[in-house]
Amino acid sequence: MNQHAIEQIVDEVIAEILQTKQAAPHLQNEIPIGISARHIHLRQEHMEHLFGKGAQLTVHKMLSQPDQFAANETLTVVGPKGSIANVRVLGPARTLTQVEVSNTDAVALGVHPPIRESGNIAGSASCTLVGPNGSLFLKEGVIIAQAHIHMSLVDAENFHVRDGQYVAVKIHGIRPVTFDHVKVRVADRYRLEMHIDTDEANAGFIQTGATGTILKEDLSDIPKSPSSTNSFEINEKIITEKDLIGCEGQTIIVPQFARFTALAMDTVANLRIEIQYRNEG
Known part of the structure; x- marks a missing residue:
């Protein structure tokens, strides 16, 4: 067998290994990492207030989770100390309006958002949204998103975790870093991916496409009800x-x-x- 044929076979084997790894990362106990930059979710009535009556979001780019997309539409977020322009709205429209920022963004705006799971905005920070058709003051709705993992029921079974559980995840790379208190979110529609914000990514020199590994399951850390003795x-x-x-x-x-x-x-x-x-x- 000549050298060219050997090299061709080696290339084909490597390509097949990479394809298998990308198609089913959970089989290698690896979780793809997605980095979420600052963004906004809007209720339909708020969308129309900011962009005009009957306004609809238009697709700029589809995101990793099914049916989710980054819209062409952007807004300016204004806080007590500063503003950030061209903050992208994500679609489709939600049942509540929420602004997700990093801590660096929060400092620039002069706000103090809590670290929360998406949708938990009660008592969170306030801001003003400015769009082409007007402005809107949000009494609450600004959060720093808690690191979390989206996974399907099949993925959850493979990783031996359940919805609402907290785990630790080690991110591989030139500066390995381990994230504790990462919430697992399980639903049939989810595609396997861990989401972190830009501050978390910068701390570990992490880029989209990196992978992480679940190191442990912390079954004792599932949130307790207010009636709990703890x-x-x-x-x-x-x-x-x-x-x-x-x-x-x-x-x-x-x-x-x-x-x-x-x-x-x-x-x-x-x-x-x-x-x-x-x-x-």
Whole structure:
């Protein structure tokens, strides 16, 4: 067999291995990493307020999760200290309006958003959205998205995890980094992917297309209900890291419009504290 034929066979084998790896990353216990830049989800009524009556989002690029897309439409996000222009809206329209930023973005805007799962906006930070047809003040809705993994039922079975569970994930690369308190979100429609924000990606020199590995399952860290004996009530309007001493692994119940300092939010993540906001009617 000549050298050219050998090289051709080697190339074909390598290509087949790579194709298999990309088609079924869960078989190698690897999770693709997606990096989420700042973005906005809009309710239909807010979309029409900002872009005009009858406005509909138009597709700029389809995203990894089925039927989700980055729209051509953008808005300016305004905070007490600054603004960020051309923040992309994601489609389709949602049932609530939510702005997801990194901590770096939050500092530039002068806001103090909590780290939250998407959709949990009660008591979160405020901002003003400015569009071509007007502006809209959001009393709440600005969050820093909690790192999470989307996976199908089949993926969940392969990884031996369940919906709502928290795990640790090691990201491979030139600066390996491990993320704790990563929430697993399971649904038939989901495509396997872990989502982190740009600050988290920059810390580990991570680019879209990198992979991570689940290192452990933390079954004790599933959020507890407010009625649990492991809950703790804090009545401060401004919560600091000192208020959280002794709350590791617990659920804290705080006033609806309580604000957390930056160090307090770091403590929440490090001590794996679940925050619940008290409805004060």
